[in-house]
Amino acid sequence: MREIIKGGRYRPLSPNAVRKIHEAALELLIEVGISVGGERVFKLFKKVGAKVNSENKIVKIPYGKVQQCLQTVPNSVTLYGREKKHNLYLAGKNVYMGSGGVALNVIDLDSNKRRKALLRDVRNIARLIDKLENIHFNVIPVYPNNLKPEEVDINRFYASVLNTSKHVMGGVFTIAGLKKTIKMAEIIAGSKEELKKKPFISFIACVMSPLKIDSFYGDMLIEIAKEGLPVAVPAEPLCGLTSPVTLAGNLTGLHAETLAKIMIAQLVNPGTPVLYACTASSADPWTMRYVSGSIEMGLINAGAAQLAQYLNIPNYTTAGMSDSKAVDAQNGYEKALTSLLVALSGSNFIHDAAGLVEFAMTASYKQYVIDNEINGMVLRAVKGIEVNNKTIALDVFKKVGPGGNFVTEKHTSRYLRKEHYIPTISDRQSRSEWEKEGSEDIEHRAIEIGKKIFQEHKPLGLPSHVRKKIRQTFPEVWS
Amino acid sequence: MAEYKYNPLAEEEINLIHNRAIKVLKNVGIKVKDTAAYDIFKQNRANINGEIVKIPESMVKDALQSTPSRITLYGREDKHNLELEGRECHLGTGGAALKVIDIDSKKPRNATLKDISLLAKLVDNLEYIEFYLRPVVAQDIPEELVDVNKYYAGMLHTTKHVTGSVSSIETFNQVKELGSIIAGSFESFKEKPFLSFITCWMRSPLSLAPGPTEVLLKILKEGLPVVLSSAPMAGSTAPVTLAGCLVQLHAEILSGVVLTQLVNPGTPVIYGYVPSAANPVTMDYLGGSAEFGILNSAAVQLAAYFGLPNYSSAGLTDSKIPDAQAGIEKALSVLQVAQAGGNYIHHAAGMLESMLTVAYAQYVIDNDILGMVSRILKGIEVNEDTLAYGVISKVGPGSNYLAQKHTVRHLRKEYFFPGVMDRDSREQWQAKGSRDLWQKGNEKAKAILSEKTPPRIPAKIISEIKSRLKEII
Numbered sequence: 001m002r003e004i005i006k007g008g009r010y011r012p013l014s015p016n017a018v019r020k021i022h023e024a025a026l027e028l029l030i031e032v033g034i035s036v037g038g039e040r041v042f043k044l045f046k047k048v049g050a051k052v053n054s055e056n057k058i059v060k061i062p063y064g065k066v067q068q069c070l071q072t073v074p075n076s077v078t079l080y081g082r083e084k085k086h087n088l089y090l091a092g093k094n095v096y097m098g099s100g101g102v103a104l105n106v107i108d109l110d111s112n113k114r115r116k117a118l119l120r121d122v123r124n125i126a127r128l129i130d131k132l133e134n135i136h137f138n139v140i141p142v143y144p145n146n147l148k149p150e151e152v153d154i155n156r157f158y159a160s161v162l163n164t165s166k167h168v169m170g171g172v173f174t175i176a177g178l179k180k181t182i183k184m185a186e187i188i189a190g191s192k193e194e195l196k197k198k199p200f201i202s203f204i205a206c207v208m209s210p211l212k213i214d215s216f217y218g219d220m221l222i223e224i225a226k227e228g229l230p231v232a233v234p235a236e237p238l239c240g241l242t243s244p245v246t247l248a249g250n251l252t253g254l255h256a257e258t259l260a261k262i263m264i265a266q267l268v269n270p271g272t273p274v275l276y277a278c279t280a281s282s283a284d285p286w287t288m289r290y291v292s293g294s295i296e297m298g299l300i301n302a303g304a305a306q307l308a309q310y311l312n313i314p315n316y317t318t319a320g321m322s323d324s325k326a327v328d329a330q331n332g333y334e335k336a337l338t339s340l341l342v343a344l345s346g347s348n349f350i351h352d353a354a355g356l357v358e359f360a361m362t363a364s365y366k367q368y369v370i371d372n373e374i375n376g377m378v379l380r381a382v383k384g385i386e387v388n389n390k391t392i393a394l395d396v397f398k399k400v401g402p403g404g405n406f407v408t409e410k411h412t413s414r415y416l417r418k419e420h421y422i423p424t425i426s427d428r429q430s431r432s433e434w435e436k437e438g439s440e441d442i443e444h445r446a447i448e449i450g451k452k453i454f455q456e457h458k459p460l461g462l463p464s465h466v467r468k469k470i471r472q473t474f475p476e477v478w479s
Numbered sequence: 480m481a482e483y484k485y486n487p488l489a490e491e492e493i494n495l496i497h498n499r500a501i502k503v504l505k506n507v508g509i510k511v512k513d514t515a516a517y518d519i520f521k522q523n524r525a526n527i528n529g530e531i532v533k534i535p536e537s538m539v540k541d542a543l544q545s546t547p548s549r550i551t552l553y554g555r556e557d558k559h560n561l562e563l564e565g566r567e568c569h570l571g572t573g574g575a576a577l578k579v580i581d582i583d584s585k586k587p588r589n590a591t592l593k594d595i596s597l598l599a600k601l602v603d604n605l606e607y608i609e610f611y612l613r614p615v616v617a618q619d620i621p622e623e624l625v626d627v628n629k630y631y632a633g634m635l636h637t638t639k640h641v642t643g644s645v646s647s648i649e650t651f652n653q654v655k656e657l658g659s660i661i662a663g664s665f666e667s668f669k670e671k672p673f674l675s676f677i678t679c680w681m682r683s684p685l686s687l688a689p690g691p692t693e694v695l696l697k698i699l700k701e702g703l704p705v706v707l708s709s710a711p712m713a714g715s716t717a718p719v720t721l722a723g724c725l726v727q728l729h730a731e732i733l734s735g736v737v738l739t740q741l742v743n744p745g746t747p748v749i750y751g752y753v754p755s756a757a758n759p760v761t762m763d764y765l766g767g768s769a770e771f772g773i774l775n776s777a778a779v780q781l782a783a784y785f786g787l788p789n790y791s792s793a794g795l796t797d798s799k800i801p802d803a804q805a806g807i808e809k810a811l812s813v814l815q816v817a818q819a820g821g822n823y824i825h826h827a828a829g830m831l832e833s834m835l836t837v838a839y840a841q842y843v844i845d846n847d848i849l850g851m852v853s854r855i856l857k858g859i860e861v862n863e864d865t866l867a868y869g870v871i872s873k874v875g876p877g878s879n880y881l882a883q884k885h886t887v888r889h890l891r892k893e894y895f896f897p898g899v900m901d902r903d904s905r906e907q908w909q910a911k912g913s914r915d916l917w918q919k920g921n922e923k924a925k926a927i928l929s930e931k932t933p934p935r936i937p938a939k940i941i942s943e944i945k946s947r948l949k950e951i952i
Contacts, residue, residue, distance in 0.1 A: 009485060009487060010818065011484050012859055013859060020866065024868055027868065032876070034876060035876035208877070210876055210879075210880075211875070240890065242879055244867030244880055244889075245889045245890055246867050247859040247860070247893060248860060248865040248867070249865060249866055249871065252866050252868070282894065286902075287902070288881060289904075291902055295851035296894060323900075323902050325903075325905055325913070326914075327915075328802065328803060328806070329802060329803060330844075330901060332804060332806020332808075334900075335806075336807040337810045337848075337852070340815070341855065344485065358905060373807070377807070378769075380773070381769055385487055386720070386722060392496065393718040393720055394499050394503065396718050397723075397726070398507055401684075402510035402531065402684060402686050403510050403685065403686040406684075406714060406715060406718055406719060407762060412718070415718075415720045416714060417759065420713075420719070420759040420768070421768065421770065425804075427799065428758050428767075434799050441798075441803075443802065
């Protein structure tokens with residue numbers, strides 16, 4: 001099993017600020033309310049005793065009802081991999097990082113050009129992620145443009161599971177597709193019960209900001225909750241556009257929206273494993289367009305992790321993106337800054353933290369290789385400094401004495417790999433060595449490593465009888 | 480500044496590290512060879528055994544009592560003053576790089592005195608770089624002229640605080656004279672020091688370097704602000720474990736603090752360090768390792784816990800060019816050390832190839848990183864107005880906030896406005912020539928450097944400096 005890394009040494013909000021935001025969100029839910037598009041969700045809230053208005057479809061939720069629903073939310077959720085080493089124990093301040101997005105484009109590894117994403121990209125990116133150790137899960141990152149809409153859901157999940165034994169999470173685009181996907185996962189698990197016991201896939205159901213649950217995502221959430229499978233319920237308020245421009249106002253809206261979605265899951269099926277989720281960001285202050293690499297996004301998502309920790313609900317957050325079109329310094333620092341902030345805050349499931357560029361519209365193969373290194377360094381920082389007699393090493397000082405050196409000490413060889421992150425792609429050569437080998441930047445090295453992974457890495461895959469049964473049951477599944 | 484929010488070490492861990500550092504000073508000691516410092520330790524309560532000086536805890540306690548917990552490093556304009564205290568964060572340049580990536584050829588070449596002037600001008604124009612620690616070693620002038628000329632070239636182009644090192648008592652006297660002329664007298668210079676000094680008096684592990692220690696004693700006698708900088712490298716000149724490296728660093732700096740307070744009780748001294756981790760594969764020096772940021776932020780906590788202003792390092796990279804690796808490594812370490820509350824974080828702009836090279840474009844790029852990090856330090860303001868309950872209920876479900884007064888009123892306060900970063904759509908970006916940040920940084924640097932600005936020292940004083948200091952070029 002992988003070592004569990006715990007964060008929480010960074011606290012952007014004081015305990016008092018957390019309470020204040022929580023209370024303001026509760027006030028929003030009762031005073032302003034949520035606009036509910038679908039009949040099914042509307043009835044759920046009506047039944048539980050919310051004040052509903054059938055004219056404007058606004059439901060106002062009393063404080064006591066929120067508290068009541070929160071009582072059945074699990075405090076820990078295990079998202080399983082198909083190999084035990086890939087299980088994710090989402091609880092407390094445990095930190096995991098992985099991919100995300102529903103990008104429409106990819107940057108191809110061979111041509112190094114942008115093109116439309118295809119089903120084979122779903123497959124290939126899953127395979128790449130399977131090999132990269134600091135990408136802990138696969139939130140299916142692209143939308144295959146070459147499929148009919150009704151084929152998309154099951155093919156996205158099947159292609160991913162076939163190519164990685166890490167946990168696979170994804171959004172779904174039709175209710176029929178969701179049902180087929182669950183059925184397919186049951187075949188792989190062996191039975192409905194086995195899937196529920198060890199869910200190796202999970203889902204995402206969004207909220208529209210501000211304060212709106214549309215009928216599609218509402219119904220989707222109801223269907224997922226009925227099955228008792230894990231689901232993340234992200235709200236995506238954008239400062240100045242779909243939320244107040246202030247970060248505290250953004251978090252208040254987010255908190256109210258997410259609480260409403262968590263309530264739905266618990267009303268349908270008490271105990272549904274649900275993740276408090278945040279994909280909030282800001283707009284560029286010059287143009288008021290969505291940006292994915294802003295520093296405010298990092299602050300908000302770290303704050304959201306604290307809000308979830310306050311309620312003791314496992315959380316899903318967003319970090320590690322860049323708006324740069326090039327693999328340049330901006331690409332590096334935007335990703336590193338937001339990832340470090342959110343990971344240090346102890347967020348459980350940090351998605352979008354691999355592969356995404358250009359406002360999350362494009363997934364880039366080479367970027368997964370680079371982001372794997374960022375995540376590795378970030379996780380090293382989150383692990384922090386172990387302090388005990390052995391690591392303090394007073395006896396080694398006595399032995400080495402003033403003016404000596406530690407290179408040949410046993411203590412050095414024993415702790416070197418434990419205490420020091422070994423990079424996979426960063427350049428640490430002297431300038432002359434680097435020049436001799438062609439003065440390549442990190443982009444070139446990432447492309448080479450990516451190509452090598454495709455030549456060498458074989459994922460776990462699925463047994464042939466399972467593959468056969470899936471293809472027989474679902475003729476729309478591409479082989 | 481906002482309250483402190485990132486703690487790599489727990490309080491009991493700080494105490495453990497301190498306790499072991501005290502034991503190192505008491506039982507292992509420091510090597511003090513051929514220096515006046517030896518006599519000073521000898522005349523006081525230290526236990527002398529050959530070249531080894533062992534320092535009892537009581538001496539450390541006395542020194543910590545008399546060391547000021549707050550130092551103001553002045554700019555030559557009040558807006559540039561830096562308060563070094565507690566966990567107040569300031570970010571600026573650093574380094575003694577030998578090479579510069581030429582702004583035109585984009586190739587590395589030897590650094591010159593002109594680079595020190597041009598980089599000062601650049602820094603003067605980049606708002607998030609708060610001080611100017613001479614970043615390069617001028618190699619086009621005689622070695623004995625380097626010290627006074629680098630301070631002069633810096634001050635001629637920026638009114639931000641200037642820091643450097645001096646190689647001998649003679650060149651220290653020249654710099655002291657320079658400061659006194661600009662301030663009007665030595666007394667006014669000492670009252671508001673707009674120049675300060677770094678001494679690398681410690682050679683890790685636990686040995687004093689004779690030359691720099693001699694200069695240190697001179698600076699202490701004059702009572703000017705001085706940084707004690709120790710640079711242990713985990714795995715080669717310090718234990719490989721980060722905690723062990725911190726024990727050694729803490730012991731080394733405490734021995735220096737004791738020395739400074741014996742020489743001149745109450746003199747302003749800065750707890751300074753550049754700890755790093757050796758490359759675990761080759762054992763070479765690394766600036767951009769993940770451990771670098773952790774070590775430097777933990778050391779901030781050590782200094783702050785014992786009430787000493789601190790000097791730390793962040794923003795180095797091992798990449799040779801301003802690529803994504805440079806962005807990653809810089810952002811990670813700067814963010815950590817700034818959040819830990821580093822009082823004077825040097826190396827935070829311009830550096831490449833660990834400490835060997837600087838690039839003009841990199842200063843412009845790093846200014847954006849520092850701006851973003853400064854935004855993080857401001858954190859999330861939570862009060863009735865920012866919680867925005869009023870405007871949320873006014874807009875209501877399903878609408879937008881674009882035209883709200885609340886949005887206009889808070890926009891500039893809540894957001895970082897980027898300098899050169901790209902946020903165009905791909906189509907706009909292509910139409911403007913598909914430039915990466917290196918190109919954009921270079922263009923911005925050229926634009927700043929081509930502006931005509933008057934010298935930052937009045938003409939009358941320049942001629943006085945030139946008549947009194949023959950060494951000025």
